[in-house]
Amino acid sequence: MWNETMIRMLLNGLCDTFYMTLVSTFFGYVIGLPLGIALTLTDSGGIMPNKGVYRILDVFINITRSIPFLILLILVMPLTKMIAGKTYGSTATIVPLTLAAAPLIGRMVESSLKEVGHGVIEAALSMGAKTETIVFKVLISEARTSLLVGATIVLGTVLGYSAMAGVIGGGGLGDIAIRFGYYRYETGVMLVTLLLIVAAVQLMQGAGMLAAKILDHRKQA
Amino acid sequence: METTSIEIQHLYKTYSSQNSQVKALRDVSLSIPEHEIFGVIGLSGAGKSTLVRCMNLLERPDSGKVILGGQDLLALNKKQLRLCRQKIGMIFQHFNLLEQLNVLANVCFPLEIRGIPARRRKEKAMDLLQKVGLADKAKAYPSQLSGGQKQRVAIARVLANDPGILLCDEATSALDPETTKTILDLLKTIHNTMGITIVIITHEMAVVRDICTKVAVLDDGAVQECGNVAEVFHAPKSKAARRLLLMGDKEE
Incomplete structure (x- = not known):
């Protein structure tokens, strides 16, 4: 059974998994980053405190975060079909993955940005900085290490979710593991896919942590 | 005025x-x-x-x-x-420097806020670092400085806008x-x-x-x-x- 077709299928699965994970995380940040920034600014200790806006965003994130991914996957199928044209395959899976990643990313970004000391923000305000300058040049720049560590965690989580989508034919390694390992009792194939998933997570984890370390100037070189 | x-x-x-x-x-x-x-x-x-x-x-x-x-x-x-x-310049007990930027970039920051072109920012910042006696630390990061040096950087930074x-x-x-x-x-x-x-x-x-x-x-x-x-x-x-x-x- 370890012929060329099988190996090619596994490699394709690996590529599909990376494709889904990276693209969904990217779109997740397109939604989640502004969300996290908005949460940071509008919270009571932020520079534009607004109880109403914060409360709405906060509740919205809590609700979306509490939907189990497998259920979200099924719940948003009509939307997935509208956007991607079908509900199976790796491209279609990007839709629910993005929706699951965005609120998680919002929270991660919020907690990273809130680590930036109030003193630095106060200093920037005392220099007459605009809000956008504070967001990009102070908050995001100062929190870069924490943001990268957060992104690494998000990637791992999204990769895990992408494997879950295999249940409904979502493509990628998870899909292969379910089709061969579960439906055909080919434990060998399942174990190999598992190894590949572990390796993929390790790779992203290692790369993310390395980038975070290189970009951190807070510790003595 | x-x-x-x-x-x-x-x-x-x-x-x-x-x-x-x-x-x-x-x-x-x-x-x-x-x-x-x-x-x-x-x-x-x-x-x-x-x-x-x-x-x-x-x-x-x-x-x-x-x-x-x-x-x-x-x-x-x-x-x-x-x-x-x-x-109106302000300096603080805990200096409040940007930890991820080097000394020169910290002093440039208020000039950046004011929209001064990059080259003039650097010239002025180097000039100010000279004044506070830290020109040789321009490329260092705040974590590499002592408390006194950090406050000197903060003073150079605050002077960048010629405060009254x-x-x-x-x-x-x-x-x-x-x-x-x-x-x-x-x-x-x-x-x-x-x-x-x-x-x-x-x-x-x-x-x-x-x-x-x-x-x-x-x-x-x-x-x-x-x-x-x-x-x-x-x-x-x-x-x-x-x-x-x-x-x-x-x-x-």
Whole structure:
């Protein structure tokens, strides 16, 4: 059974998994980053405190975060079909993955940005900085290490979710593991896919942590 | 217009939490003329930090007036206030440098905020680092500097916008006496060469004695007495001033 077709299928699965994970995380940040920034600014200790806006965003994130991914996957199928044209395959899976990643990313970004000391923000305000300058040049720049560590965690989580989508034919390694390992009792194939998933997570984890370390100037070189 | 004199009129500020109210400022009025080095001394909790934060509206008073160089700060809109703040420098107890940027980039930051082109930013920043004696540390990161050096960077940074007023919020409180002395000397030099008005917030008698010409004693959110440093120190009229003097003597 370890012929060329099988190996090619596994490699394709690996590529599909990376494709889904990276693209969904990217779109997740397109939604989640502004969300996290908005949460940071509008919270009571932020520079534009607004109880109403914060409360709405906060509740919205809590609700979306509490939907189990497998259920979200099924719940948003009509939307997935509208956007991607079908509900199976790796491209279609990007839709629910993005929706699951965005609120998680919002929270991660919020907690990273809130680590930036109030003193630095106060200093920037005392220099007459605009809000956008504070967001990009102070908050995001100062929190870069924490943001990268957060992104690494998000990637791992999204990769895990992408494997879950295999249940409904979502493509990628998870899909292969379910089709061969579960439906055909080919434990060998399942174990190999598992190894590949572990390796993929390790790779992203290692790369993310390395980038975070290189970009951190807070510790003595 | 140069904003160099400070006029504080009947300032009130109360912080409310769920079941308590703290009156941080109670009817504070101060008049600080141009080119003065003015000290505000008090124990922690006296309202000093709130008072200095009202001078650039990092804190908004509940009532009263803050007039800088004839300009009523509370009457300004957001944009005007931002522009005005660029002429009011502030340095802090914990320096508040951007930890992820090197020294040069930190000094460039206020110039970047003002939209000065990159090359002129660098020239000016290097010039200022020269002035504070840290030109050789331009490429270093704040984590590689000592406390005194960090405060020098903060001073270079604050001078980048050619402020008319410099607010110092416990600027030497995290430093040892020796380093405090060098920072105060630097502030004196800046005062002599640039003639800016300096407001020094501190709980240390020695700092006021060393550098200030006038001093206000703040206690429990109110000015207890105000006058020339020599007079207040020789013949303190208020209880708060006497207590601070006694504590200062013990430290020395």
